[in-house]
Amino acid sequence: MRSLLILAFPLLLYGQTPADIQSILQRLDKLEKENQSLKAEVQELRARIGEPENATVPPVVERVEIAEKRIDEVAQTKVEASQKFPIKLTGMALFNLFYNTRHSNGLDDPILAGLNGTRAASGATFRQSIVGLEYTGASTFFGGKIGGSLFMDFYDGLVIGSTQPLRLRTANIHLDWQTRTLSVGYEKAIFNPRTPNSYMTVGVGPLWDSGNLWRWQPQIKFEQRIQAGDSTKFTAQVGVLQTTESAGVAPSLASITTDRRPSLEGRFEIDQRLWRDHRLAFAPGFHVSTTHVGGVSIPSHIFSMDWLVNPFASLELSGAFFSGINVAHLGGLRQGVVPGPNGIPIGVHAQGGWVQASYPLMKRLTANAFAGTEDSRNSQLSRGGIGRNLSGGGNLMFRIAPNVIVSLETMQWRTTYIGLGTRLNNRYDLALVYLF
Numbered sequence: 001m002r003s004l005l006i007l008a009f010p011l012l013l014y015g016q017t018p019a020d021i022q023s024i025l026q027r028l029d030k031l032e033k034e035n036q037s038l039k040a041e042v043q044e045l046r047a048r049i050g051e052p053e054n055a056t057v058p059p060v061v062e063r064v065e066i067a068e069k070r071i072d073e074v075a076q077t078k079v080e081a082s083q084k085f086p087i088k089l090t091g092m093a094l095f096n097l098f099y100n101t102r103h104s105n106g107l108d109d110p111i112l113a114g115l116n117g118t119r120a121a122s123g124a125t126f127r128q129s130i131v132g133l134e135y136t137g138a139s140t141f142f143g144g145k146i147g148g149s150l151f152m153d154f155y156d157g158l159v160i161g162s163t164q165p166l167r168l169r170t171a172n173i174h175l176d177w178q179t180r181t182l183s184v185g186y187e188k189a190i191f192n193p194r195t196p197n198s199y200m201t202v203g204v205g206p207l208w209d210s211g212n213l214w215r216w217q218p219q220i221k222f223e224q225r226i227q228a229g230d231s232t233k234f235t236a237q238v239g240v241l242q243t244t245e246s247a248g249v250a251p252s253l254a255s256i257t258t259d260r261r262p263s264l265e266g267r268f269e270i271d272q273r274l275w276r277d278h279r280l281a282f283a284p285g286f287h288v289s290t291t292h293v294g295g296v297s298i299p300s301h302i303f304s305m306d307w308l309v310n311p312f313a314s315l316e317l318s319g320a321f322f323s324g325i326n327v328a329h330l331g332g333l334r335q336g337v338v339p340g341p342n343g344i345p346i347g348v349h350a351q352g353g354w355v356q357a358s359y360p361l362m363k364r365l366t367a368n369a370f371a372g373t374e375d376s377r378n379s380q381l382s383r384g385g386i387g388r389n390l391s392g393g394g395n396l397m398f399r400i401a402p403n404v405i406v407s408l409e410t411m412q413w414r415t416t417y418i419g420l421g422t423r424l425n426n427r428y429d430l431a432l433v434y435l436f
Contacts, residue, residue: 085137091130091151093434094199098122103413103425107158109201111209112333112389113415113425127154128202130169140175148173148185155203170216181223186216189330190239190265191285191304194320196356196370198395200409200429208331210391210413211352211372213302213322215331218242219265231273235283238266243300245291248328248336253345256294257337263289263300274310282307291326291337293345298337300326300347314360321353333374333386340380349377361396369394383419390414393427403435 099122100107105114106121130153137146151169172185188195188205192213198206205214221239228234241263249257269283287302302324309317326347328336333350340346354372361367371392378387393411400406409429416422 085135087133087135089132089436090134091132091436093126093436094129094202095124095126095432096128096200097124097430098200099428101424101426103423104427108160109158109203110413110425110427111158111204112386112391113413113423115384115415115417115420115423117423123160125160127156127160129154130202142177144175144177146173146175148183153203158204179225179227181221181225183221183223184219185221186218188216189213189241189287190219190221190237191267191287191302192306192320192322192330193267194306194308194318196318196354196372197358197368197397198370198409199397199405199407199431199433200395200411200427205331207354207370207372207391209333209374209389211322211354211374212320213327213330213332215244215247215329217244217330233271235269235271236266237268238264241265241287243289243329245329248326248330248332248334249291249293249345250335250338252339253293253337258292261289261291263287267304267306277310277313279308279310281309287324287330291329291347293337296345298326298345298347300324300329300336302327302330316358317355318358319353319355321351323351325349333376333389335376335381335385338381338385346380348380351375364399366397367394368397378418381418385418386415387418388416390416405431405433405435407431407433 098108100110100120102117102120103113104110104121105116106119107114108121108123108125130151132149132151134149135147139145148171150171152166153169154165155167156165168186170185170187172183172187174181174183174185195212195214196206200206201208205212208214219239219241221237223235223237226234226236243261243263244259245257245261246254246259265285265287267283267285269281271279271281273279283306285304285306287300287304289300291298291300302322304320304322306320307318311317326336327350328334328348332352335348336350337345337347352372352374354370356368356370358366358368369392371390373388373390375388376386378385381387391411391413393409395407395409397405397407407430409431411427411429413425413427414422415425
């Protein structure tokens with residue numbers, strides 16, 4: 001190209017003014033510089049991929065053979081559904097090395113500070129690892145698309161030693177249209193979908209008994225999405241959820257409690273994009289059900305509010321709040337229903353919530369700080385009952401590879417027992433996470 005320009009250069013100069021000649025020379029100089037820059041970029045790219053400068057493109061036959069070999073390799077390792085629809089294997093291998101102080105009462109995963117400090121607990125485990133499947137199916141009536149997920153883990157309770165090797169965590173099958181979704185699943189309560197960031201507490205919800213009503217329950221849910229302009233979205237969710245009542249009553253009442261009851265739940269979110277990466281989302285919600293203990297019907301009513309705010313481009317603030325009566329069967333303190341002064345069961349009023357701040361300190365390092373509390377009405381509890389459970393902690397998550405994370409986390413619980421004072425318990429955890 002450069003040789004042709006040189007040969008044609010005399011013809012270009014013929015009949016040109018000095019100003020025209022100077023302009024042509026400048027354009028030729030610019031083209032030469034762009035050519036050199038492009039050549040340097042090609043050489044740099046070849047150096048990155050380890051290709052020599054004189055490399056040539058393989059012949060078509062060779063490229064076809066390479067492609068066929070790669071297809072065979074994928075065929076040997078892929079996960080294939082019997083109905084020939086796409087399915088993806090996902091999850092994480094999670095290793096935890098932990099230490100709990102003596103008010104953990106020997107539990108591997110304490111959720112509060114025990115009344116009588118007995119012994120510390122330490123160890124290492126893989127049992128919070130998660131294996132999941134995400135699947136999609138064909139289109140159905142009115143253009144809907146079927147999909148879903150199934151997640152399991154190896155968690156066997158607050159102390160290692162159960163005979164349950166594999167446990168269902170969450171699952172759902174959903175039918176999606178452009179602006180609405182109908183789903184059935186085993187998931188967290190509709191009114192409280194958010195959760196703190198933690199690799200220390202995965203087998204149970206982070207901040208369990210400290211403001212996070214996390215319990216997974218069977219449910220049917222309908223969601224409607226409305227886009228209002230380019231920056232505002234409204235999402236309404238309503239559904240019927242099956243509660244596990246025995247998880248929320250005093251032990252003395254468990255034998256006369258109807259274990260499963262239907263509930264009505266809802267959540268209504270407004271998500272506003274402010275500018276650039278700034279976002280404000282908040283959602284009020286509710287839960288309504290009734291607990292049957294013997295011949296007594298006890299209401300379970302909850303009002304909730306959850307939020308997510310990005311006041312700055314990198315800082316994320318999130319959390320949730322609830323207030324109501326008889327909340328324990330959704331993942332709160334186990335004192336939702338207790339015997340009253342005259343022996344008749346009553347529902348305990350409680351309120352609580354949690355907050356979290358998340359900030360990337362560096363490109364690969366993120367800091368999370370969180371705290372939560374659940375506060376019960378003391379006048380409805382007897383001596384030794386839990387008046388308040390407060391916990392707080394934080395973690396540093398360092399991504400040492402695109403799918404490998406090291407997390408250093410600590411947590412402290414402050415549990416107040418009516419008439420007996422406050423107890424403290426600390427936990428320290430080092431987690432290694434391999435995402436797949």
